[in-house]
Amino acid sequence: MIVIPENILTKYQTNAPRYTSYPPITNWNSISDGNGNGNENIAKEWFHSLINRSESNGNGEIELQIYIHIPFCKYKCKYCGCYRIPNMNPLPIEAENSYIQAILEEFEIYINNLSSSFSEISLAGLHLGGGTPNILSNATLTHLISSIFSKLNVKSNARSNLKNNDFLASIEIDPRLATPEQLQLLYNLGIRKFSFGVQDLDQNVLKMIGREQTQQTQQTQQTQQTLENLKELIKYLREIENTSINFDLIYGLPGQTKKSMKETVEKVLELSPDTIAFYSYAHVPWHAFDQQELEKFPIASGSLKRELFEVATEMLTSEMLSANKSYIPIGMDHFSKQDDLLYIGYKKHNLKRSFMGYTCNLAYVTLALGASAISSSNNFFVQNEKDIDLYKESILKQKKLPLIKYYQKNAEDILVAKVIEELMIYLKVSSDLLEKLKQCSFWNEIDKRLQDLKSDGLISMQESGPKSTLEVTELGRVFLRNIAMAFDYRLHALSIGTKKFSSTI
Numbered sequence: 001m002i003v004i005p006e007n008i009l010t011k012y013q014t015n016a017p018r019y020t021s022y023p024p025i026t027n028w029n030s031i032s033d034g035n036g037n038g039n040e041n042i043a044k045e046w047f048h049s050l051i052n053r054s055e056s057n058g059n060g061e062i063e064l065q066i067y068i069h070i071p072f073c074k075y076k077c078k079y080c081g082c083y084r085i086p087n088m089n090p091l092p093i094e095a096e097n098s099y100i101q102a103i104l105e106e107f108e109i110y111i112n113n114l115s116s117s118f119s120e121i122s123l124a125g126l127h128l129g130g131g132t133p134n135i136l137s138n139a140t141l142t143h144l145i146s147s148i149f150s151k152l153n154v155k156s157n158a159r160s161n162l163k164n165n166d167f168l169a170s171i172e173i174d175p176r177l178a179t180p181e182q183l184q185l186l187y188n189l190g191i192r193k194f195s196f197g198v199q200d201l202d203q204n205v206l207k208m209i210g211r212e213q214t215q216q217t218q219q220t221q222q223t224q225q226t227l228e229n230l231k232e233l234i235k236y237l238r239e240i241e242n243t244s245i246n247f248d249l250i251y252g253l254p255g256q257t258k259k260s261m262k263e264t265v266e267k268v269l270e271l272s273p274d275t276i277a278f279y280s281y282a283h284v285p286w287h288a289f290d291q292q293e294l295e296k297f298p299i300a301s302g303s304l305k306r307e308l309f310e311v312a313t314e315m316l317t318s319e320m321l322s323a324n325k326s327y328i329p330i331g332m333d334h335f336s337k338q339d340d341l342l343y344i345g346y347k348k349h350n351l352k353r354s355f356m357g358y359t360c361n362l363a364y365v366t367l368a369l370g371a372s373a374i375s376s377s378n379n380f381f382v383q384n385e386k387d388i389d390l391y392k393e394s395i396l397k398q399k400k401l402p403l404i405k406y407y408q409k410n411a412e413d414i415l416v417a418k419v420i421e422e423l424m425i426y427l428k429v430s431s432d433l434l435e436k437l438k439q440c441s442f443w444n445e446i447d448k449r450l451q452d453l454k455s456d457g458l459i460s461m462q463e464s465g466p467k468s469t470l471e472v473t474e475l476g477r478v479f480l481r482n483i484a485m486a487f488d489y490r491l492h493a494l495s496i497g498t499k500k501f502s503s504t505i
């Protein structure tokens with residue numbers, strides 16, 4: 001286990017961005033020019049960035065990654081910081097239908113615009129996130145997914161073969177709502193990666209965070225289930241084969257102890273998902289108000305919170321585990337078995353990091369559909385309206401993209417974004433990126449911060465000659481967000497440590 005010196009912990013425990021985008025969303029511009037034209041002007045710029053030939057593959061094709069945000073949830077988890085509409089129990093049919101209609105019409109707006117510039121539009125990946133995508137009825141899931149596929153070019157063999165690097169369709173699953181029949185339907189529709197929101201498997205912790213893993217029985221009673229239901233779902237997917245299973249887990253939740261964490265990881269090892277996303281709980285009650293209710297419980301922070309992560313990491317990567325059971329750590333907080341696409345992508349240097357986490361998908365455009373969703377190209381971000389009624393009105397009545405925020409990157413932002421992405425995935429910065437950074441006007445400031453990180457033992461640098469390199473040390477891995485901050489020349493114009501962001505540890 002890494003021993004973190006107390007002075008280093010005190011120095012680097014601050015609030016910082018998670019760097020799922022660069023620059024972080026706090027730097028983006030709001031769209032309002034007072035006369036209602038702002039949205040249309042930004043939409044034009046956004047489309048321009050999509051058809052910019054220097055960013056496309058130059059042969060009349062464009063490759064897309066599509067993200068669909070389903071904001072509805074059946075329950076309200078108190079720790080949740082996502083944009084969601086909870087307590088939809090049941091989800092009204094009208095709300096479901098009109099929202100999906102808006103998503104498909106938003107998709108049509110994109111396809112109509114792109115068709116005039118590209119002879120072929122192909123799909124490199126599809127991800128349904130939320131909220132809770134599997135709250136949708138089987139008929140709606142079928143309509144939504146098959147409508148997207150029917151408009152775009154996806155090779156049928158790519159769609160059915162998980163090991164094919166050209167395409168992957170994935171979905172976030174709330175295990176409390178899933179059934180084997182639903183998983184089979186999703187598989188038949190082309191979904192191959194199933195990401196289960198597990199978070200923890202200790203009943204006490206789950207109760208505190210408002211996420212008792214209960215499932216509605218046919219007799220309409222709520223039954224305690226957790227492990228049993230999860231086991232059944234995993235067993236079912238394993239029998240289908242050719243699927244990849246991910247668990248989302250969180251450390252730092254109220255009530256978690258080293259003992260409870262060990263017990264949770266023991267159960268996770270038994271279920272043996274292919275990948276694990278092991279996130280740090282982001283306690284931001286000034287932004288996610290439901291989290292205020294959690295403050296009456298003990299919440300681990302600082303070195304104790306870090307120990308929860310270390311306990312789990314040791315178990316997941318233990319040499320005592322057989323090769324097909326153990327995990328390889330990737331980036332800041334992901335773990336992969338060695339035969340999963342995630343690790344294969346890592347080895348091939350094909351991973352990306354985005355709002356969706358780490359993905360092995362190299363499409364340079366992500367079109368994100370739905371309320372609050374964030375789309376991106378190489379040099380542009382746009383965010384959709386969060387209010388679901390305004391979102392639907394913009395699409396269904398005004399027939400225009402419901403954009404509320406945007407950011408157009410300059411060349412220096414693009415460079416820093418690449419550096420931070422490389423750091424967050426591969427824990428190093430390659431010499432060519434470092435050499436380019438040295439040409440920037442803000443390099444001296446960055447260099448000063450790097451020298452400080454180096455003297456604290458968080459990074460090692462080879463600085464002689466043109467082939468300079470930077471690598472994150474074992475201790476530095478704990479402070480990856482702080483290291484990324486050293487390159488964030490825009491953040492240093494703001495005040496670091498403000499309550500805009502969650503804690504780095």
Ligand code: SF4
Pocket residue numbers: 072073074075076077080081082084086130131132174197
């Ligand atoms: S954690 Fe997931 S299921 Fe719970 S409220 Fe948030 S989005 Fe919904």
